[in-house]
Structure formats: structure tokens, C-alpha cells
Amino acid sequence: MAAAETSAARRDTVPRLLAFNAEHYADKPAYREKEFGIWQSWSWAEAKSEINKLATGLLTIGLKPGDHVALLGRNRPYFYWAMIAAQTNGAVPVPVYQDSVADEIAYVLAHCSARYIFAEDQEQVDKILEIQDKLPELKAVIYLDEGGMRKYDRSQLHNYRDIQAAGENASQKQKADLAKREAAQTGADTCAMLYTSGTTGQPKGVVLSNDNIIKTAEASSDFDKLNVNDSVLAYLPMAWVGDFIFSMGQAMWTGFCVCCPESNETMQHDLREIGPSYFFAPPRYFEGVLTNVMIRMEDAGKFKQSLFHYFMDHAQKVGGNILDGRAVSTSDKLKYWLGRLLIYGPLLNTLGLSKVRVGYTAGEAIGPEIFSFYRSLGINLKQLYGQTEASVFITQQPDGQVRSDTVGVPSPGVEIKISDNGEVFYRSPGTFVEYYKNPKSTKETKDKQGWVATGDAGFMEKDTGHLRIIDRAKDVGKMKDGRLFAPKYVENKLKFYPTILEAVVFGADRDMCTAFINIDLQAVGNWAERNNIAYSSYQELAGNPDVYKMVQNHINEINRDVAADEMLSGCQIHRFLILHKELDADDGELTRTRKVRRRVIQDKFKELIDALYGGKSEIFTKTQVTYEDGTSGSISATLRIEDAVISSAQETAA
Amino acid sequence: MSRKTASLDSRDSYVTADGRTIGPAVMEMQNITLRFGGVVAIQDISFDIREGEIRAIIGPNGAGKSSMLNVINGFYHPQEGHVIYKGEVRKPLKPYEIAHQGIARTFQNIALFKGMSTLDNIMTGRLTHMKTGMLAQALWWGKAQKEEVENRAFVEQIVDFLEIQSIRKVPVGRLPYGLQKRVELGRALAAQPSLLLLDEPMAGMNVEEKEDMSRFILDVNEEFGTTIALIEHDMSVVMDLADRVVVMDYGRKIGDGTPDEVRSNQAVIDAYLGVSHD
Numbered sequence: 054m055a056a057a058e059t060s061a062a063r064r065d066t067v068p069r070l071l072a073f074n075a076e077h078y079a080d081k082p083a084y085r086e087k088e089f090g091i092w093q094s095w096s097w098a099e100a101k102s103e104i105n106k107l108a109t110g111l112l113t114i115g116l117k118p119g120d121h122v123a124l125l126g127r128n129r130p131y132f133y134w135a136m137i138a139a140q141t142n143g144a145v146p147v148p149v150y151q152d153s154v155a156d157e158i159a160y161v162l163a164h165c166s167a168r169y170i171f172a173e174d175q176e177q178v179d180k181i182l183e184i185q186d187k188l189p190e191l192k193a194v195i196y197l198d199e200g201g202m203r204k205y206d207r208s209q210l211h212n213y214r215d216i217q218a219a220g221e222n223a224s225q226k227q228k229a230d231l232a233k234r235e236a237a238q239t240g241a242d243t244c245a246m247l248y249t250s251g252t253t254g255q256p257k258g259v260v261l262s263n264d265n266i267i268k269t270a271e272a273s274s275d276f277d278k279l280n281v282n283d284s285v286l287a288y289l290p291m292a293w294v295g296d297f298i299f300s301m302g303q304a305m306w307t308g309f310c311v312c313c314p315e316s317n318e319t320m321q322h323d324l325r326e327i328g329p330s331y332f333f334a335p336p337r338y339f340e341g342v343l344t345n346v347m348i349r350m351e352d353a354g355k356f357k358q359s360l361f362h363y364f365m366d367h368a369q370k371v372g373g374n375i376l377d378g379r380a381v382s383t384s385d386k387l388k389y390w391l392g393r394l395l396i397y398g399p400l401l402n403t404l405g406l407s408k409v410r411v412g413y414t415a416g417e418a419i420g421p422e423i424f425s426f427y428r429s430l431g432i433n434l435k436q437l438y439g440q441t442e443a444s445v446f447i448t449q450q451p452d453g454q455v456r457s458d459t460v461g462v463p464s465p466g467v468e469i470k471i472s473d474n475g476e477v478f479y480r481s482p483g484t485f486v487e488y489y490k491n492p493k494s495t496k497e498t499k500d501k502q503g504w505v506a507t508g509d510a511g512f513m514e515k516d517t518g519h520l521r522i523i524d525r526a527k528d529v530g531k532m533k534d535g536r537l538f539a540p541k542y543v544e545n546k547l548k549f550y551p552t553i554l555e556a557v558v559f560g561a562d563r564d565m566c567t568a569f570i571n572i573d574l575q576a577v578g579n580w581a582e583r584n585n586i587a588y589s590s591y592q593e594l595a596g597n598p599d600v601y602k603m604v605q606n607h608i609n610e611i612n613r614d615v616a617a618d619e620m621l622s623g624c625q626i627h628r629f630l631i632l633h634k635e636l637d638a639d640d641g642e643l644t645r646t647r648k649v650r651r652r653v654i655q656d657k658f659k660e661l662i663d664a665l666y667g668g669k670s671e672i673f674t675k676t677q678v679t680y681e682d683g684t685s686g687s688i689s690a691t692l693r694i695e696d697a698v699i700s701s702a703q704e705t706a707a
Numbered sequence: 708m709s710r711k712t713a714s715l716d717s718r719d720s721y722v723t724a725d726g727r728t729i730g731p732a733v734m735e736m737q738n739i740t741l742r743f744g745g746v747v748a749i750q751d752i753s754f755d756i757r758e759g760e761i762r763a764i765i766g767p768n769g770a771g772k773s774s775m776l777n778v779i780n781g782f783y784h785p786q787e788g789h790v791i792y793k794g795e796v797r798k799p800l801k802p803y804e805i806a807h808q809g810i811a812r813t814f815q816n817i818a819l820f821k822g823m824s825t826l827d828n829i830m831t832g833r834l835t836h837m838k839t840g841m842l843a844q845a846l847w848w849g850k851a852q853k854e855e856v857e858n859r860a861f862v863e864q865i866v867d868f869l870e871i872q873s874i875r876k877v878p879v880g881r882l883p884y885g886l887q888k889r890v891e892l893g894r895a896l897a898a899q900p901s902l903l904l905l906d907e908p909m910a911g912m913n914v915e916e917k918e919d920m921s922r923f924i925l926d927v928n929e930e931f932g933t934t935i936a937l938i939e940h941d942m943s944v945v946m947d948l949a950d951r952v953v954v955m956d957y958g959r960k961i962g963d964g965t966p967d968e969v970r971s972n973q974a975v976i977d978a979y980l981g982v983s984h985d
Contacts, residue, residue: 089863090875200868201926204726318873 065240066263068141070305075101078281078308084130085284087315087323095130097308103217108138110220111169112231114193114211118143121165121246125151125158125180126173128287128313131197131213133300135171140244143234144169147246147258148291151177159184161248165258165489166190171213174198178210240264245301246489247294249441258489259294259441269444269483270302272465276449277411283309283330288320294441295415299333302444324405332412336419339434342404343423364392365429372397372429377453397430406432413437413449420549421457428455436460438522442498442505443467444483448520459519469520475510475537475620476526510539512620523621530561536623538566543615543624544649550607551576555636557649558626559662565627567665569658570604571635577603592690595631601695604631608697616700625699628665630672632658633690639679661692670694720758723950730758733902733934734779739788741774748774749785750958756902761928762936763945766955767978772938773815775955776904779936780812781805806835811900813891815907815938821880825890828879829865832897833858865893868930869923885916892923896931903927905937909944917941921948946970954978 064070074083079098086093095103116122122139124132124146136146147165149158151173158180162170168190172178178196185191195211196202202210244263248256273279287300300311309331314323350361371385381389401407412427412434419436427434437449438460447469450461463469467481480503487495499505510529511522523529523539530538540558547556547570554573560566574591577600581588588594612625636642641653655662657676664672675689720730732755741749749771756762756779764772777783778790784799791797792808800808811832819828836858837844843851866872869889874882879890888908895903908924909917921944927933939945945952946966954962954975962968962975969975 089860089867090872091863200930201922203929315872316870322873 064306065267066140066235066238066242067137067244067266067301067305068235068238070267071097071101071104071137074305074308081281081308082284082310083304083308084133084311084313085327086130086313087319087326090315092312092326094310100130100134104134104137104141106217106220107134107213108141108220109223109228109231110216110218111138111142111144112227112234113219113223114169114216116142116144116169118234118237120144120168121147122169122171123162123165123167124148124171124291125177126171126197126291127151127317128289128291128296128300129173129197130311130313132171132173132291133287133311135195135213136245136301139169140238141231141235143238143242145243145246147248148297149248150250150290150292152290155180155183159187161256161258162191163187164255165246168192170194172196175201178202178205238263240267243486245297247292247297247441257491257494260486260489261294261444261483262486265444265483265485266298266302267306268466269446269481270298270306272482273298273446273449274303274307276451276465277331279303279307279309279331279411281308283307283410284312284327285309285331285333286320286324286327286329287311287313288317288324289333294445295333295439298445299331321405325403326405328405328408330408330410332406332409334412334414335416336414336423337417339414339419339427340423343426346400346404361396364396365426367392368397368429369425372431373425376428376431376433377455393431401430401432406430409433411435415439415460418545419457422549424457437464438520440507442485443479443481444485446483447477447479447481447507450519454517454519456519459514459517459521461520462518463520469513470504471512474526475512475523475529477507477509477511477520477522478504479507480504512618521618532560532566532623533562533564534623537620539621539624540651542621543568543611543626546611546614547607552580552603553607555643555649557636557651557654558624559655559665560624563666565666566624567662568608568626568629569654569661570629570631572600572604572631574635591635592633592688595633596690596693601631601693604629605695605697609700612697613700622701626697627699628694628696630661630665630692630694633674633692634676634678634688637678639681640677665694727759727929729760729950732756733758733793735789735791736778737789737791739775739778739785739790741771741778741783741785747958749778749955751788752953752955752958752960753788754953754960754963756934756936757951758934759928759932760934760950761924761948762934763949763952764936764938764955765940765942765945765952769957770955771958772955773906776812776906776936776938779902780810780904781808809898809901810904811895811898811902812904813888813895813906813908815910817884817887817891819879819887819891819894822878824876824878825871825874825882825893826859826862826866826876828890829862829893829897830858832894833862835898862893862897865896868896868926869893885912885919888912888916888920889923892920892927896927896933899931900933903933903935905935905939907938907940909939909941917944924948 064073074097080096082094083097083100084095122144124135126132139146147167149161169192170181172181172194174196178194181194193209193211195213195216197213199212240263242263244261244266246258246260248258250256285299287296289296304311312327312329314320350358367388371381371389374381375389409432412432414434415437424434433452435450435455437446439445439447446464447467448461449464467479470478472478484503484505508526509522510524510526511520513520524541528541532538538560543558544556547553552573553570555571557569558566572595577594581594586597586599594600608626608629615625616622638645642650644650661672661674671691671693673691675687677685677687679685718731720728722728734756737753739749739752764775766772774783778785781797781800782805789796837854839851839854843849866875871889874886879887908920912920924935928935949966951964952966952969953960954969956978961978962972
């Protein structure tokens with residue numbers, strides 16, 4: 054007993070955290086899942102008993118310390134338990150993206166030579182059976198949902214509950230063996246292995262130790278004062294490091310409740326029922342929800358609409374300040390309170406965000422107006438910057454210092470340095486151990502002193518200490534005079550305007566920056582309709598002088614913005630034109646995921662670029678286009694080239 | 708699958724290549740003739756449906772397939788011939804008797820309550836399993852409450868099985884066609900039928916929806932052991948799903964047997980699959 058207490062007091066492995074929680078928060082809810090239309094819940098004591106049965110069961114079917122245990126399924130309490138059960142045995146859980154096709158999964162499973170695989174249902178089991186030949190080490194597949202698998206060969210296939218039953222019926226010796234395995238572990242042992250998505254080349258297995266995960270979880274939980282009464286909705290892939298930190302690391306450290314939705318499609322509905330206090334979502338989620346709200350408001354009655362807009366305008370004015378605790382006049386406070394009663398409260402309730410105390414978004418840049426929409430409603434939405442190799446947290450925004458254009462200050466315990474070419478390096482307790490079976494990549498990414506290259510370029514703001522990310526380091530270039538050229542940074546800023554669909558900025562090895570603009574036909578078309586501007590095609594609308602004026606104003610604003618950053622002031626756009634056609638994947642100008650293909654555009658529109666830099670005020674051009682049916686034709690147009698206003702850093706400072 | 712199923716006695720059972728046990732006949736149609744005034748919809752047709760099998764009825768438009776389905780479930784009573792169901796010759800039935808005999812069906816043109824939610828629609832399928840009176844149900848009192856909770860739990864199993872959790876509360880009129888078909892299947896399953904009739908379950912579906920529906924039909928048959936008789940136009944679907952196929956043309960039976968047998972039957976090829984011209 055005394056030994057058990059000291060090991061619980063050590064809190065340096067996940068099974069020890071579980072023991073701690075089961076002792077201190079025995080009756081508090083640990084996991085919830087909606088099944089058969091009802092929220093089922095398990096307390097920490099119940100969870101521990103479930104995990105213990107499973108861990109013993111795994112031992113009886115031959116799981117050894119150091120084995121890799123892969124998991125294929127959506128977020129379910131059973132899978133979190135499976136991970137902890139593996140850890141209890143000293144084995145390493147490897148969650149895998151469950152929507153990947155069999156071939157993609159094959160690489161990961163073979164690379165980690167997974168010996169045991171947890172699979173959710175027939176769909177996942179079928180994938181494993183398909184690639185079985187490539188997995189000589191595989192010993193058993195354990196499934197949760199039996200549906201459709203009655204006639205499958207059972208020699209390697211086990212029901213989750215049968216394994217638990219085997220654990221219950223295990224011999225005393227086996228139970229003692231499990232206790233020994235659990236006691237033998239230390240903070241330096243591997244906690245989990247997570248594969249990076251691998252946009253370039255094959256995915257890499259990031260080995261994270263108990264210390265990595267637990268110290269990061271501790272620091273980040275303290276940072277946001279997360280505690281046992283919080284709850285989180287676990288709906289993002291389990292293979293993603295974020296979910297691992299939120300639903301495993303932080304949940305185990307603080308003892309808060311992890312809630313799993315019924316299915317992917319019911320997430321929004323389940324979110325509303327649970328009302329989590331801690332919430333993470335990628336920017337596109339917040340964007341989608343906002344668009345939905347706006348579309349549905351269009352359908353509302355005139356009175357409701359005007360009420361909504363009146364109070365939303367007020368929230369935009371003072372909501373952020375109230376949230377950050379800045380001084381706001383009493384009448385404004387009163388009006389905001391009224392707004393909360395009539396609009397903000399009901400809206401948040403519908404979105405399932407009423408109780409959110411801490412919300413995070415990350416992964417890509419979030420539009421400033423989207424960001425401020427949620428903050429003005431009183432949601433403490435913040436940004437963080439992280440990656441798998443750092444156990445997520447590199448920087449995050451402290452309460453009261455939240456802005457849309459930075460990713461925050463270094464997280465507790467994280468050191469950051471910026472190399473000469475602008476690349477961000479970090480060193481932290483969460484820094485990964487190694488890439489599994491890949492010492493070469495490990496060496497390239499992490500140096501001897503433990504500094505890890507992020508591959509992103511950025512800079513620290515001098516007066517606030519916030520980190521700002523500019524672009525992928527390899528995409529950042531230099532201008533002729535040596536100033537930094539970060540096209541994507543400027544393009545993203547431009548694309549935040551609803552009227553601008555696409556922008557391509559040029560300037561590498563030149564003395565100034567120029568830009569191609571694509572207008573958003575829908576947004577600008579709406580605007581044209583309201584202002585009685587007739588047009589018959591994209592080309593005609595794009596050439597309209599008023600449209601040019603509007604875009605010019607946007608660019609002037611961006612220039613003022615960019616000039617404020619000393620390092621990026623060279624990226625101001627001097628001249629621009631609005632393209633006569635939409636950039637299109639069919640013409641090879643964009644990738645299928647709508648990313649700009651810079652090289653192709655540079656070659657294809659060479660004469661336009663020459664005209665931008667040659668000082669002409671208009672240019673005639675003829676362009677090949679491919680239609681959707683595969684035939685091609687050409688369009689010709691005379692494009693106007695306009696100058697934009699260039700700001701100097703001093704002007705903005707003044 | 709070279710077995711000649713026609714040679715089997717109606718009381719025999721056998722095991723299929725994929726390991727399912729097909730039992731003796733649950734329903735036998737003996738020399739059925741059905742007329743509407745002077746129109747002969749079905750003429751002298753005999754075949755049986757065995758326990759646990761998936762039995763398909765195919766044929767060109769107007770062949771009398773839907774009429775056949777209506778004879779099977781007792782909605783039409785044939786002028787000549789006998790329907791033997793569970794060992795007894797069936798007499799003409801009243802509508803409530805039809806509902807109580809353990810045969811559930813779906814319809815070619817979806818017959819759901821459009822304004823009601825998915826859950827409520829499926830709950831209506833439980834009606835024959837509820838015993839409390841209207842008053843007790845209206846007051847939701849005593850036994851009625853317990854009964855509804857039990858039946859709701861059963862319906863939730865079906866919702867889980869058909870993966871329609873996300874549309875539980877959605878009025879079915881708002882659902883896309885493929886999902887409505889799935890809800891209709893759910894309602895039929897809620898009745899826990901011993902024989903399930905599907906009238907063109909794939910009609911109007913896209914490829915993905917067809918795949919899903921095929922999966923569900925196979926799973927229903929396998930998981931619950933439900934005997935299924937289905938009418939379908941999509942030949943590839945029929946040939947993949949069915950254990951045995953009856954082919955009809957102009958109210959007559961022109962073929963009967965396993966998909967392979969039917970496929971090589973010259974009369975069937977001529978009538979339905981098209982005459983080959985080489």
C-alpha cells in the first residue's frame with residue numbers, strides 16, 4: 054500500500070496519473086460517450102477498473118513491454134483506455150488516422166511493426182486484413198463493434214470485451230506480472246508514438262516520452278488554470294498530437310472529463326449537449342460556424358435581424374475589451390449585458406460554446422474578423438503555435454494578450470530563438486525523443502543542444518515578446534536589397550478580405566513587390582448588384598474601375614499594416630493588376646487543394662509580370678484556358694495596372 | 708455455387724458457400740393467379756422462400772413483381788392457388804391481421820410520415836409490439852411509460868445499426884432520398900419481422916448509396932437472420948445479393964434458381980437481359 058502511494062505521488066507515467074485520479078477523484082466523471090442516444094459516463098474509479106481488466110487481458114494474450122500497439126478508430130473512451138492499458142504493460146500506443154486508406158495505413162503499421170491493433174469495426178478490420186501480408190509481426194487484432202464480422206476467421210481476431218474478460222480471469226501470477234511491469238516504468242520511457250502527416254515524403258514516427266507529455270501537460274494546464282471540473286469534447290483525430298495532449302495528457306494530469314461524440318456527423322449536436330469548458334477547433338471550423346450563423350440570420354425576420362446586427366456591432370466595439378478586462382464605460386457594459394441576455398447568450402448556447410472558458414485555435418492563420426467575432430461574444434478564444442515534435446505547445450497567448458496576428462508568447466518552459474534566415478527554433482521539456490528508426494531525420498531536425506527546427510519563418514515582436522509566424526521557411530526569400538520577402542504572409546492578409554479570392558505576390562530578387570489579384574466573383578458580384586453595376590462576366594467585373602478602386606484601398610491598408618513590421622516592410626505591394634481569369638486547377642495554376650503554383654504562374658503570365666515591373670499602365674494579353682470538359686480555348690483582354698500607396702514605418706509609428 | 712437448388716425439397720436445409728444456414732421454406736406460393744378484372748397480373752406462379760435466405764424477384768416493367776410482393780404480404784388475395792405461410796394455408800386477411808403476421812416491408816415510392824422525425828417514424832414500426840391502450844399512452848403513465856422506454860431502446864439499436872444517429876430528430880421530409888430509404892428500412896426492422904419485403908430498395912440511388920444499402924441488407928440478413936425477399940431493377944445488385952432469383956415476365960415465371968443458373972437461362976436472357984445478336 055505504501056509503495057502504491059509513493060508511486061502515485063510520483064505522477065511520472067500515465068498509469069500512475071490514472072492511479073492518482075482514481076484515488077483523488079474516484080467519483081468524478083472521467084469519460085463520457087453518447088451511445089444509443091444517451092450519454093454514458095465512467096468515473097475515474099470505473100475507468101481504472103476497465104483499464105486494469107484490459108491491461109491484464111492484453112498480458113494474457115502475449116503483449117510484451119516495448120511492443121507497439123496501433124489504434125484505428127474514432128475518439129471513443131475504449132480507445133483511450135486501450136492506450137493506457139498498453140502503457141500499463143510498458144507497450145507503446147500508436148494511434149493512426151482512421152480515415153486513411155489501407156495503403157497509407159500499411160506504411161505506418163509496418164514501420165512501427167505493430168504487434169497488436171485495436172480496430173473499431175468491420176471497416177477498419179477489413180483494411181487490416183487487406184494489408185495483412187505486409188505485417189508479419191502482427192499477433193492480434195482487437196475490435197470493438199462486431200457488426201458484420203460473424204463469419205471472420207477468429208484465430209487472430211478478438212472482441213474487446215473478451216480480452217477484458219480474460220483479464221478478469223487472469224491468474225494471480227499474471228496480475229502480479231502486470232504490477233511489476235507498471236512499477237518498472239519511468240518518466241524517460243516512451244509514452245506514445247505519433248506519426249506526422251508527412252506532406253513531403255513518408256510519415257515519420259515521433260517518439261514522445263512520459264516526461265515530454267506529462268511536463269507539457271502540467272505546464273499548459275497551469276497556464277490556463279485547467280482543473281478537474283473542466284470538460285473537453287474529443288472529436289479531432291486521436292492520431293493527432295493535439296488530441297493526445299488534450300484528451301490524454303491534460304485530462305490525465307488535471308482529471309478533467311473527456312467527452313466523446315456519438316459519431317462524426319453528430320459532433321455539432323453533441324457539442325451543444327455537453328457544453329465543454331475547454332475547446333479546440335481549427336480555424337476552418339470557426340469560419341464554417343460563422344458562415345452558417347450569418348446565412349441563417351439572412352433568413353430571420355427583419356426585427357430579429359436588426360436586433361442581431363445592432364448588438365453584434367456593439368459587441369465588436371466593446372466585447373473584446375470586456376473580455377480582456379479593459380476599462381469600458383458603464384453604459385456600454387449595461388448595453389453589453391442586455392445584448393448577452395437577448396443575443397449573445399442564446400447564440401452561444403446554440404453553438405454549444407456557452408461554457409467555454411478557454412478556447413484555442415491553431416494550424417493556420419485565422420481571419421481577424423472571424424477571430425474577433427467569437428471574442429466579442431465573450432469566448433476566450435486564443436491562438437497557439439505548436440507541432441508534434443514539441444508535444445504541441447511552442448507558443449500560446451496568455452489571457453488578456455490575445456491578438457489575431459500573433460501566436461503568443463513562448464509556453465512555460467519553452468525557449469525560442471530565431472536563426473539568421475528567420476527560421477524559428479525551440480527547446481522545451483516537450484521536445485521529442487527521436488524519429489523512430491530514422492536517426493538521419495532526427496539529426497537534421499534536432500541539434501545536440503536540443504534545439505529543434507520548426508521549418509517556419511517568423512520573428513519575435515520587440516515590445517510584446519509575441520511570436521509572429523510569417524511563412525514556411527523554405528518559401529521565404531530575399532529581395533534584391535536583402536530585405537525579407539514573405540509572399541504568403543502578404544497573400545494571406547489580402548485573402549482575409551472577402552472580395553479577394555486569390556493573390557499572388559512577386560518580389561524575390563526584385564527591388565519591389567507586385568501582385569496579381571483574383572476577385573471573389575460571388576462577393577464582388579453581390580456588391581455590384583447592390584450598387585447597380587451591370588456586368589456580364591468575371592472579366593468585365595474584374596476590369597471595372599470601381600472594383601479596381603476597392604482592391605486598391607485594400608492593398609493600401611495592407612501596406613500600412615505590413616510597414617508596421619520593420620522586418621517585412623519590404624513586402625509592401627507597389628503595383629498590382631486584377632487578372633482577367635480566375636486561377637484554376639484545370640489550367641495547372643493551382644494545386645487540387647487550391648494552393649498557388651508560383652512557378653507555373655510566373656512562366657505563364659511572364660508578360661504581365663514584365664509589364665508590372667516595366668512601368669506600363671496597361672497591357673494586352675491572350676491566355677490559353679482549359680474548359681472543364683478538357684477542350685481548350687483562349688481569352689484576351691487589356692489589363693490595367695495600378696499603383697498602390699506605399700507607407701513608411703515612421704508614418705505608422707506616428 | 709453449381710448446386711441445383713431447384714432439386715432441393717422444401718423441407719431440406721443447406722449451408723451456403725459463405726457459411727449461412729438456409730432453412731426449410733417459410734413461404735410457399737402454389738399456382739398463384741391474380742386478376743384485376745380482365746387483366747391477369749400473375750398467372751400460375753409457384754415458388755418458395757426459404758428461412759434465412761435472400762430471395763430476389765426480378766423482371767421487366769409490368770411483369771407483376773409488385774403485385775407478387777402484395778400477394779406475399781397478404782395485401783392481395785389471389786383468385787387461384789394457395790399461399791402457405793409457416794406451414795398453414797393463408798386465408799384472406801384484414802389489414803390489422805396483415806400487420807400482425809410478422810411480415811414487414813418497404814415501398815418503391817417511400818411511404819414515410821414526412822413531417823415526423825426519423826425516431827418517430829421508426830417508433831411506428833414498434834406499434835405491433837406495444838400492448839398498452841391509447842389512454843395510458845396519451846397520459847404516459849405506468850406500464851405505458853415503461854413500454855415506451857423499452858421500445859425506444861430497441862429503436863436506438865436500429866439507429867445505431869443503420870448509422871443514422873445524426874438524423875434522429877430531423878423530419879424525414881428534409882432528408883435526401885437515400886437516407887429516407889434507410890429510415891424506411893429502419894421502420895420495417897423495428898417490427899422485428901420474420902420476413903422482410905423490400906420493393907426496389909436501390910431505386911433512384913447513386914452508387915455510394917447503393918453500396919451502403921447492399922451492406923445493410925446483407926447485415927440484416929446475417930446479424931438478425933431475417934429472411935428477405937426483394938424486388939430490384941439493378942441486375943448487378945441482385946446477382947451479388949440474392950441466394951436465389953425468381954424471374955417474371957408478363958405475369959409468368961420464366962426462371963428460378965441461383966444467380967448463376969438464372970444468368971445462363973436462355974428465356975431469361977431473351978426476356979430481360981436482352982437478346983444477343985451474334
